[in-house]
Amino acid sequence: MTHDQSFTNQKFKLVGSRVNRPDGVDKVTGRAKYGADASAPGQLVALFLRSPHAHAKIKKLDTSKAEKLAGVKAVITSADLPDHTAGAQLDVLENCMARDRVLYDGHAVAAVAAIDKETAKKALKLIKVSYGKLPHVTDVDEAMRPGAPLVREDIFTRGVDPKPTEPSNVCKVSTFGHGDIEAGFDEADVIIEKSFKTEQTHQGYIEPHACLASVGPDGNGELWVTTQGHYTYRTVCAALLGMDMAKLKVTSSEIGGGFGGKTHVWIEPIALALSRKANRPVKAVMTRDEVFKASGPTCSTSMDIKIGAKKDGTITAGSAHIRYQDGAFRGQWGQLGAMTAFACYDLKNVQSVGYDVLVNRPKVAAYRAPSAPMAAFGVESTMDLVAEAIEMDPVTLRIKNAAKEGTRASYGPTYGPIGIGPTLEAAKNHPHMRAKLKKNQGRGMACGFWFNFGGQTCTDINISADGTVNLTLGTVDVGGSRASMSLICAEELGIPYDQVKANIADTSSLGHNDTTEGSRGTFSSGMATIFAAREAIEEMKERAAQTWDIPVEEVEWVEGEARAIGQKNDNLPPLTLKDIAARAAATGGPIAGHNEVVADGAGVSFASHICDVEVDPETGGTRIIRYTVIQDAGKAINPDYVEGQFQGGAAQGIGWALNEEYIYGDDGRLQNAGFLDYRIPVCSDLPFIDTEILEIPNPNHPYGIRGVGETSIVPPLAAIGNAVSNAAGVRMTHVPMSPPRILKAIEEAEA
Amino acid sequence: MQVNLTGSLRSSANGEAVVEISASTIRELLSKLLETYPGMEEHMELGIAVSIDGEIYRDSPSKKLPAGSEIFLLPRLQGG
Amino acid sequence: MTGTLVNTTVNGDAVQFACPTDESLMDSLRDRVGLTGVKEGCGTGDCGACSITLDGELVCSCLVLGVEANGRNIGTVEGLADGDKLHPLQEQFINHAALQCGICTPGFLVAAKALLDKNKNPTEEEIRYALAGNLCRCTGYDKIVRAVQAASKDLRKKK
Numbered sequence: 001m002t003h004d005q006s007f008t009n010q011k012f013k014l015v016g017s018r019v020n021r022p023d024g025v026d027k028v029t030g031r032a033k034y035g036a037d038a039s040a041p042g043q044l045v046a047l048f049l050r051s052p053h054a055h056a057k058i059k060k061l062d063t064s065k066a067e068k069l070a071g072v073k074a075v076i077t078s079a080d081l082p083d084h085t086a087g088a089q090l091d092v093l094e095n096c097m098a099r100d101r102v103l104y105d106g107h108a109v110a111a112v113a114a115i116d117k118e119t120a121k122k123a124l125k126l127i128k129v130s131y132g133k134l135p136h137v138t139d140v141d142e143a144m145r146p147g148a149p150l151v152r153e154d155i156f157t158r159g160v161d162p163k164p165t166e167p168s169n170v171c172k173v174s175t176f177g178h179g180d181i182e183a184g185f186d187e188a189d190v191i192i193e194k195s196f197k198t199e200q201t202h203q204g205y206i207e208p209h210a211c212l213a214s215v216g217p218d219g220n221g222e223l224w225v226t227t228q229g230h231y232t233y234r235t236v237c238a239a240l241l242g243m244d245m246a247k248l249k250v251t252s253s254e255i256g257g258g259f260g261g262k263t264h265v266w267i268e269p270i271a272l273a274l275s276r277k278a279n280r281p282v283k284a285v286m287t288r289d290e291v292f293k294a295s296g297p298t299c300s301t302s303m304d305i306k307i308g309a310k311k312d313g314t315i316t317a318g319s320a321h322i323r324y325q326d327g328a329f330r331g332q333w334g335q336l337g338a339m340t341a342f343a344c345y346d347l348k349n350v351q352s353v354g355y356d357v358l359v360n361r362p363k364v365a366a367y368r369a370p371s372a373p374m375a376a377f378g379v380e381s382t383m384d385l386v387a388e389a390i391e392m393d394p395v396t397l398r399i400k401n402a403a404k405e406g407t408r409a410s411y412g413p414t415y416g417p418i419g420i421g422p423t424l425e426a427a428k429n430h431p432h433m434r435a436k437l438k439k440n441q442g443r444g445m446a447c448g449f450w451f452n453f454g455g456q457t458c459t460d461i462n463i464s465a466d467g468t469v470n471l472t473l474g475t476v477d478v479g480g481s482r483a484s485m486s487l488i489c490a491e492e493l494g495i496p497y498d499q500v501k502a503n504i505a506d507t508s509s510l511g512h513n514d515t516t517e518g519s520r521g522t523f524s525s526g527m528a529t530i531f532a533a534r535e536a537i538e539e540m541k542e543r544a545a546q547t548w549d550i551p552v553e554e555v556e557w558v559e560g561e562a563r564a565i566g567q568k569n570d571n572l573p574p575l576t577l578k579d580i581a582a583r584a585a586a587t588g589g590p591i592a593g594h595n596e597v598v599a600d601g602a603g604v605s606f607a608s609h610i611c612d613v614e615v616d617p618e619t620g621g622t623r624i625i626r627y628t629v630i631q632d633a634g635k636a637i638n639p640d641y642v643e644g645q646f647q648g649g650a651a652q653g654i655g656w657a658l659n660e661e662y663i664y665g666d667d668g669r670l671q672n673a674g675f676l677d678y679r680i681p682v683c684s685d686l687p688f689i690d691t692e693i694l695e696i697p698n699p700n701h702p703y704g705i706r707g708v709g710e711t712s713i714v715p716p717l718a719a720i721g722n723a724v725s726n727a728a729g730v731r732m733t734h735v736p737m738s739p740p741r742i743l744k745a746i747e748e749a750e751a
Numbered sequence: 752m753q754v755n756l757t758g759s760l761r762s763s764a765n766g767e768a769v770v771e772i773s774a775s776t777i778r779e780l781l782s783k784l785l786e787t788y789p790g791m792e793e794h795m796e797l798g799i800a801v802s803i804d805g806e807i808y809r810d811s812p813s814k815k816l817p818a819g820s821e822i823f824l825l826p827r828l829q830g831g
Numbered sequence: 832m833t834g835t836l837v838n839t840t841v842n843g844d845a846v847q848f849a850c851p852t853d854e855s856l857m858d859s860l861r862d863r864v865g866l867t868g869v870k871e872g873c874g875t876g877d878c879g880a881c882s883i884t885l886d887g888e889l890v891c892s893c894l895v896l897g898v899e900a901n902g903r904n905i906g907t908v909e910g911l912a913d914g915d916k917l918h919p920l921q922e923q924f925i926n927h928a929a930l931q932c933g934i935c936t937p938g939f940l941v942a943a944k945a946l947l948d949k950n951k952n953p954t955e956e957e958i959r960y961a962l963a964g965n966l967c968r969c970t971g972y973d974k975i976v977r978a979v980q981a982a983s984k985d986l987r988k989k990k
Contacts, residue, residue: 647971
């Protein structure tokens, strides 16, 4: 059945209210089960042997002694895995388990399953690997230089004409934009050109990757796993291991944070392979060190930004050359950065070129609005320099050039109704903008863009005989979506919120749902929930019509009950959902609603952030004094959790801007693979984070919903960069703006 | 109709930013593009999205392309 | 496995388990006592997800050996509620949406309780520093601090 997904501006009774989440008690009592919290009788413990080298040939790999150790039940190397040499899954598999070469520090080379951790540890020590070290490169700019060590010999640059004949670390070049930038720069009164760098960061979810895998010789398997997308994990694991998808039941545990890092498989296919070989359940849990080294952080970047403007603030041209490293496997992160770089603005002449570059670092995965924060750092920092050069207030400059409905986006298409203008106006009028600053303090602001996605979604509603309702969802709840979906379901059915119980189904209980990524959960599952509820309502109207013995056309659904329309039906008292549910057995059996949809039309999202910092000129240390997030949510279903997304994204951005970075030694090894040396913000680092939710309805969703999860991490690097630059009196161009970098910048400016 | 190419796709269409293709659905559009520009396959296998009048479609091959609509071929996006 | 027998008290109950001498108390509590509310985020004392009290003192259970629990008194998140009555901290964490993914929540609750046991009316700054050993990646700590402030008020009203 197709449904109209247009925005209808309906008046809500429940949607928009602050309700407690249905999984709250489980989570405050320790009862909620996460990836590492499940066990099975007879389970084995899996451990991984990982490369100590950044780049090396595996000359010899001998597992025979480990296999003979008492208590070891299975050992896996690439030789035990299907050969996907020609297949689309090769990169995924090779990242899970190295073949003839290791491509980064931490790359897995073997795995064991043993009766306990002690035995598994002993077994790892018995595996003999002989490496032939190869030259490595970990810096994105160095990897692009002629003569740089080649990470892969089979990668030829895509997106250039003619096709190259020599392999390269540049796997892709992508150009976006329109107009004539040279003519645009010729029109400019001022042109600012600046180069920027950002360092690699990790999503930093507190729960390491963990799973419990169980596969029998009959080909039936189960996987309990912390993931943002259990259907995607099923698809990938089944393809990698040659299993039947229907026979692999994947259950998503409660997930202890993902932010993009749990959209890819890492240890899971290997845990399944170990279980299949041992014919016993296998539990695999990454250590924090492994999470940093061998899951998927985001890119480090380097970029050149050029913006030209007239004295009245009109931007005449913008160009960006941005270089993103994808780790040791081909990615599209530079391309994505190029698409987002100038997306906030209405530009006649714009060009952004993205380079995707291989280095000897872990395979890059998505991190919350992937690629957008770094490009925004470059562009939004340059925007402040333009404002300074033409002596215009930075917010006014942005408002003057903001994209609006009908603007051709820098990445191509024409925008519908969007919220960049309103978030900027709200920033300009916010009391934060007029607050007094003290000595050594500075204020900065920046705006940001993210696409948001929809995608495949499948949802069930089942009405119990007592009138309570099971809402069965397939999009993993990463931060409170069961509450929002229950609100939507209750709103549609016209029943109280606590009459709905939402559950996340395993892969055998519901059709495919795309991964919870791209801020798609509330948009997509919200849409499917609305349509499933409406289907259940149609069924309940049928049941009421039967009960009354009148045509269904004479039944309407209002406020949770069926009412008979027309004078001749005046004597019929309404039938509530509970009444109809109680009689279901006698009127045709169970009552359900179902919807499957490809939810396209996710509205793009914009945010503007304001930040005050204090920089200590003696130490270079920065404190966040005040922080305000203003973002368009389309429609906030449960405002508490929308605010939570705004605050969480800002906090991650603050960590990225000031502290967090992967530090590689000359040996190509990661030097800070732990939370002590990779320091994410703690409670005492931050102030309260103010939020303002704007609601500019998405025309392609019945409730006007846009995604809200990701955009909040886009502006912070630039907002803080501008604030620190204003406080310290020197332009910061390298993230993170750690104390040594700030001191160095101050010293260089003074010299 | 005019189909706007973005990113690395242009390199497989002789550097053209706009190509003329007659198609009524996304499915037809993609298959005709492949016929005309076989080099696009390596980009399509990495994923593709089509924007129709500003709305981005990733998994809707049957979506109709209304006459006169603005069509952009985009890389398939990934999110966190 | 060669195990050492440990007799201890967990949330008021006598508990006995055997573990190797190099096993962390976190692993013992999770794998041998079955208290998976004790979470592992790092195993190196940096994230606070495994916070427990040991004779009333807040510790990371990953930095204590299982055998050290012998004869001691352990408090975990599983012991916070009084029967079917949630602790005010638990109630306010839910009311204030102070959790998103919830993996850090048990550690925060144990740490916040340790603070309020000693300081009935902490300032915002005292709360922020008392919880600085617990990492949360989802919330930006805003709603966590507000929940602790509200629970502290509730507890003072009760007295």
